[in-house]
């Protein structure tokens with residue numbers, strides 16, 4: 001399955017259901033904000049999913065908690081919590097890095 005980061009020059013990586021999105025980003029040397037160390041406690045790893053949310057695993061308890069607090073919207077997912085579902089090889093997920101969580105040393109195109 002492919003994951004494209006729209007505001008990172010449409011960078012595309014291949015992701016596996018064995019890893020969280022954050023782990024796959026790390027394996028592809030893409031720096032991504034992660035203030036709580038991928039423990040689902042901060043929302044800084046948030047990604048805006050514009051296509052393919054249905055190919056991702058269900059909302060985790062951490063995501064549901066932040067949704068209840070209005071800190072996470074339906075089309076937003078925590079990269080450290082979510083994985084792609086199995087057997088979705090020809091699918092593409094398109095995400096964006098929210099402006100508030102963009103890293104200063106990376107050039108985003110939005």
Ligand code: FES
Pocket residue numbers: 033034035036037038039040041042043044045046078079080081
């Ligand atoms: S890194 Fe903190 S919630 Fe994902």
